[in-house]
Amino acid sequence: EVQLVESGGGLIQPGGSLRLSCAASGFTVSSNYMSWVRQAPGKGLEWVSVIYSGGSTYYADSVKGRFTISRDNSKNTLYLQMNSLRAEDTAVYYCASAVGAANYGMDVWGQGTTVTVSS
Amino acid sequence: DIQMTQSPSSLSASVGDRVTITCQASQDISNYLNWYQQKPGKAPKLLIYDASNLETGVPSRFSGSGSGTDFTFTISSLQPEDIATYYCQQYDNLPPHTFGQGTKLEIK
Numbered sequence: 561e562v563q564l565v566e567s568g569g570g571l572i573q574p575g576g577s578l579r580l581s582c583a584a585s586g587f588t589v590s591s592n593y594m595s596w597v598r599q600a601p602g603k604g605l606e607w608v609s610v611i612y613s614g615g616s617t618y619y620a621d622s623v624k625g626r627f628t629i630s631r632d633n634s635k636n637t638l639y640l641q642m643n644s645l646r647a648e649d650t651a652v653y654y655c656a657s658a659v660g661a662a663n664y665g666m667d668v669w670g671q672g673t674t675v676t677v678s679s
Numbered sequence: 680d681i682q683m684t685q686s687p688s689s690l691s692a693s694v695g696d697r698v699t700i701t702c703q704a705s706q707d708i709s710n711y712l713n714w715y716q717q718k719p720g721k722a723p724k725l726l727i728y729d730a731s732n733l734e735t736g737v738p739s740r741f742s743g744s745g746s747g748t749d750f751t752f753t754i755s756s757l758q759p760e761d762i763a764t765y766y767c768q769q770y771d772n773l774p775p776h777t778f779g780q781g782t783k784l785e786i787k
Contacts, residue, residue, distance in 0.1 A: 595776075597723075597778075604764075604766065604778060604779075604780050604781040605715075605717070605723065605766050605768075605778045605781070606778065607768070607774070607775050607776050607777055607778060610774050610776065618773065618774035618775065619774075619775075620775050621680070621775070654722055654723075656722075656723075660734070660735065661728075661732075661734075661735070662713070662725065662728030662729065662732070662734065664711070664713070664728075664770040664776070665713045665725045665728030665729070665734065666713070666715075666723075666725060667725045667734060669722035669723060669724075670722065671722060672722055
């Protein structure tokens with residue numbers, strides 16, 4: 561079964577760091593377009609970051625310089641390292657991938673992990 | 680960065696109605712557009728990719744059209760289970776691959 565399972569969310573103080581993990585099964589992380597998307601409470605979806613199969617990475621302006629996306633091919637896992645966290649980073653974070661026929665349509669999503677930045 | 684303007688932000692319709700949502704890109708994105716459905720407390724679900732291609736397993740009452748800067752998402756006959764928020768997303772060229780603001784669909 562094709563699946564993504566996120567972990568690593570929690571309550572963190574402003575300025576702190578957190579690393580989110582997204583374990584994949586049923587497909588290979590390194591062969592696919594892998595993204596992080598977040599949703600602040602009561603708000604819409606916000607694209608955060610992507611890593612392409614070739615290894616290129618991109619970030620939303622709101623997180624550039626603070627977040628780093630990476631993958632561990634041996635563990636078939638995607639990561640999001642989040643530093644210098646701010647209150648506005650509070651959100652449910654989803655990892656997602658384009659696995660099927662759509663090159664950049666994200667057809668596999670994790671269940672989401674909640675990050676709360678608060679003192 | 681490309682901005683996506685989605686309208687309306689909310690919509691109330693009756694079961695059986697034809698429902699239309701529009702999405703406008705700030706520049707030409709060819710057909711590089713996805714549509715997602717999100718139900719409360721759940722992850723989004725891909726419905727349409729490349730502006731008009733129906734994702735496998737998605738009911739045929741859902742459809743998408745458009746190219747360039749103007750796109751339309753249609754539900755031909757609204758069903759109770761279609762109550763959700765719908766988002767467009769562009770993926771033209773390099774990221775960021777921005778989402779529209781969302782359209783919350785309710786039953787009248």
